[in-house]
Amino acid sequence: MTSPTSPRAEREGWIRNWDPENEQAWEGGGKRIAHRNLALSVLSEHIGFSVWSLWSVLVLFMTPEIGFTFTPGEKFLLIVVPTVAGSLLRLPYSRAVTRFGGRNWTLFATAVLLVPASLALYFVHRPGTPLWVFLLIGATAGTGGGNFASSMTNITAFFPQRRQGWALGLNAGGGNLGVAVVQVIGLLVIATAGDTHPAYVVAVYLPLIVAASALAGWKMDNVEAVRTDSGAQREAARSSVTWWVSALYIGTFGSFIGYGFAFGLVLQNEFGSTPLQSAGFTFLGPLLGSVARPGGGWLADRYGGLRVTFWNFVAMAAGTVVLLVASQKHSFALFITGFTVLFVLSGVGNGSTYKLIPFSFARQAEAAITAGQDATEVFTRARRLSGAVIAIAGAVGGLGGAAINLAFRTSYGDGSGSGTPAFLAFLGYYLLCMVLILAVNRREARTPAPAARRPEASRV
Template sequence: MAGGDVRAERISRWDPEDPQLWERGGRRTARRNLWLSVYAEHIGFAVWSLWSVLVLFLTPAHGYALSPDEKFLLVSVVSLVGAVLRLPYGFAVTRFGGRTWTVCSALVLLLPVVAAAVLVRFPHTPLWAVLLCAAAAGLGGGNFASSMVNINRFFPEREKGWALGLNAGGGNLGVATVQLLGLLLLATAGAAHPEALPLLFIPALLLAALLAHRYMDNLPAAPTDYGAYRCALRDRHCWLLSLLYVGTFGSFIGFGFAFGLVLQNEFGKSPVQAAAFTFLGPLLGSLTRPLGGRLADRFGGARVTASTFLALAAGAAGSLAASAAGSFTGFVAVFVALFVLTGLGNGSTYKMIPARYAARAADAVEAGLDPGEARAEARRLTGAVIAVSGAVGALGGVGINLAFRESYRTTGDARAALFAFLAFYGLCAAATWAAYLRRPRRSGSRHVPTAAEPPEEPTPGAAGREVRS
């Protein structure tokens, strides 16, 4: 990049760590790509979540005969496709470039949007066709991974936390956006015209593709580091952190899809009544994600994550009590609190990943490894673990909806699923404590804090300290 704020089909050289390049226009270029990426990812998340609203319209009053377990199967399929596509979308953006892939990923979402608008006008559509249409909307779930990988390459290490947090939070808000639009549609056009909701996204997607084509950039192609992924998959911390992300982000996206359906089935609410509350949780959960990262910076990622899971377990117990008492107000209040907690946990869990591998790099330096090599290896593994945990964590949304489906199918209410969530959150809290907070027994040697535990004293060379960035 020669200088200034450059717009080019493909940038020939990009090194955000180069101070001169960054000051000569690199910062403006990176931020321009960031804002456009946030918009495109936001729309992708909204399309991914589209069926969390459309499914509220599929009632007998409108000619649909879908049972509660079939509706939960429907949103489970959408969650599954979005989760499975995260890794290949992440690989694709480094191969084809952020500009090219953003344009393509936006345009391909026109297919599920148009199909949904047509399908909801035909009440007697067979279940397999509805499932296929909903699965296509899952393409929007892959946009998160490609957007995060792309923006990660644009920014220097010192600004990645801010940039990635903004990108992730802006994307998550797409869940609240589609539910707010659904509520607005119900309030203005009524429940008789569900096709208007997907049609609203046609101009939004075309605008995303146009802006990306005009103003985004392709960075030099980067080969996928499959060796880093192989190393990550052999690392127990990769799977443990993925489990924790299942409990945080998986709960966020799973509850986002299920909340309206639960209100309909648990309390007999109409589409309008259910939609009036469904947006609150995803909105607040998205907004609290950056706060979770800030709290992790202040108190340590593991402490915040463990506390969040204990609070989530208490929230699940509260929702059980509200359900048993038939308290709609209490149930909604507790569920909104659960969304807020998942947002906090999203931020703190993601904070734990770079901290874990930065601490490992510090151990390697103390053992004699070159500091540059140790930091480079930590970055390789951090990127791979973030990609893997993001994909695995999204599968938690599938688990949430399948648990609700089985609960309603076998018992007729949500209590069995809520009890299962309580037990799972307790397990996650215990795993976080055992792996990252529990102090080993002293055996005559100094205690070394774990990767996600702040040191007892500010010792610069503490190998296991948590790095706060």
């Protein structure tokens, strides 16, 4: 690896011949550069998640007291649109970073967050604004959700294989925390200024977006290693691994982002909670779920990704049953407890499910090497496909969050409904995920394992 701090690299804006697997180059300066880019990537992704989930907070303020008369169904629609937009943007965002470079794309992807933030700031105090305008503004907030895919793809290129789990877990967990932080800011605004000043929540992020954009342009780097051929996502789409992992990720990340966006509205419709009461509980679940994500990866490393994910879905199904009981008994304390546990489990599942991606492709690579193929070639392909699957699974999982919000919208309708139908649908999906894992595990057990791989690693 040539010196990443050479005048030529600085002048052109790209680091050439980046090889994090070279231990001497890594210890001689590569590690410092990778960690600097990781820190700024976490900052950008964190702000992106906050802007993406901004409307989950703003809808709590949109009450008749400040002139808004939107129905519960319309409010749920306001949080569905950013979820869908952010999920769909993950595929082009992942591709864009491989074309324009990590520094360049992070600068753009962070700066563009000024658009949804500025529009929200302007219109949120104009109660005569029709719903369709707010839906368009919410769609622009989806740019914050796209940040995840480009950030993860970029960071994958900076770190050696042995450190990628830690780096990606920290990157994803730091980003997920943005959901909790924006809700804490909403709580602080309601507690100090009252529930009639939603613009204060948005105003906090404008200088942060500017600062993060400036730091990305100043201190981040582009590396040639992030560039891949344009067919990686198409090739990944032909792999069965992509789709069964995506199905599981709907149940884990879809639950995390769907519950995170909808929790405040659910409390208002299920228990008639005030904006202050809702905001007082909505941040805790996303906070704990974000912190639990690296733990899910660690458990998967120790006990096997399929095994951990299977038992995690068993626990999520049990947590959903708790919500059904709490809803029937109208027990606020039990309901909060059940939802908080589900948030933690969704975080654990996020970590363990993503661990299945590199493991599955590494296993295929080992089998190819055993069959006589070139080791460098097959492991390069495995790494390239892993990055593409991360983007696809992230997009599909985000759409799962939109499905959760639509289920709540259908259940609560005009405000006279119950969340029970939605909870039953979630329970059914978690059971389907368990069946899917058993089927995948059975297929894995029938496939001869290469000598370099521990057969028990994928067992449930």
